[in-house]
Amino acid sequence: MLTIICGENTSASRNFYISLKKDYQNKGYEIRDISYSEIENINRWLADSPSLFSNKKVFFSQRLNKFFKKDNKKFVEDLQLIEKMKDVDLIDWEEVSGWELKIKKIGIVKEFKPDQxxxxxxxxxxxxxxxxxxxxxxxxxxxxxxxxxxxxxxxxxxxxxxxxxxxxxxxxxxxxxxxxxxxxxxxxxxxxxxxxxxxxxxxxxxxxxxxxxxxxxxxxxxxxxxx
Incomplete structure (x- = not known):
């Protein structure tokens, strides 16, 4: 599953992202920070060693949105696969508003809008x-x-x-x-x-x-x- 945290209220979205990490840690999850270049490895890790995912594990990433391009089909496909996985959680933080989000059609979006x-x-x-x-x-x-x-x-x-x-x-x-x-x-x-x-x-x-x-x-x- 893919969850995207974004919004113009970057302070609130960032604080939520950090608090989410702490919540998962308190619940006994293993936290793994991964970069854009490692996204494709999630699917490979699952295919090669399914037992690795028998333990509670959650992946955290940042600013994947800028890599979402039409000619970057492999990356798009990787995210689509992760989004369909019920036993994998990938949480991404974006420093942009919801309407600037290119990957909003994939996964769940939690947007923090500015107070009016x-x-x-x-x-x-x-x-x-x-x-x-x-x-x-x-x-x-x-x-x-x-x-x-x-x-x-x-x-x-x-x-x-x-x-x-x-x-x-x-x-x-x-x-x-x-x-x-x-x-x-x-x-x-x-x-x-x-x-x-x-x-x-x-x-x-x-x-x-x-x-x-x-x-x-x-x-x-x-x-x-x-x-």
Whole structure:
């Protein structure tokens, strides 16, 4: 059986993936982490040594989606075989949303979608709307991982910049493009770019532990300066 864990809420999907591993371990299962190149071995192991699967065993993989291509028929066939096996469990984690998933027609998909309130926060990111943004941020911070909030904000600001350059963000629907254009028009291009660069500096500071503030505190400071 194949189970795919994915979704834009990567923090939640990742935490679920990790907790699933721990649950299987606590139940006495043998955990095996395998890469893309080892997927075909599962079927071979089963054919050569069925006794290996008499013990409780579960396989964990990551980011198999990027290898799912029309010309990679062997890989597709291997996954289809695994999906039909009742005595084999393969659990894959993907850092993409459900609609970006190429292998969704194979196996069971568990998708973690963003809390709808995250979009209210993103919609509030424009000059003159500081209080609303900070209020939304405080509300979200009580229920969502601040890293996820930060990632979504970075993506959104990047898309706004693309719009100001007369571009269209990848996989963007027409109504979403129109909405972004409306919001981008509230910004001076220079300030929008500076805002994005400030987000990058926050990210760098967090990675190097040189930022004394939390993500939430950093975003509040940023809002006071730009919004």
């Amino acid at each position: 309130t995250i979009f209210k926060l993103l919609d509030s990111v424009y000059p003159g709307n500081r209080l609303t943004f900070i209020s939304q941020l405080n509300t979200l911070n009580q229920s969502l991982d601040e890293n996820f909030i930060f990632i979504m904000l970075v993506r959104y600001i990047r898309n706004l910049i693309i719009i100001t350059e007369d571009g269209v963000p990848p996989r963007m629907q027409s109504w979403q493009t129109y909405k972004l254009k409306s919001q981008a028009s509230r910004w001076k291009k220079e300030n929008l770019v500076n805002f994005y660069e400030a987000l990058f500096r926050i990210e760098t500071g967090l990675k190097t532990s040189s930022n004394p503030f939390t993500i939430k505190q950093s975003l509040e400071i940023l809002a006071c300066h730009f919004l």
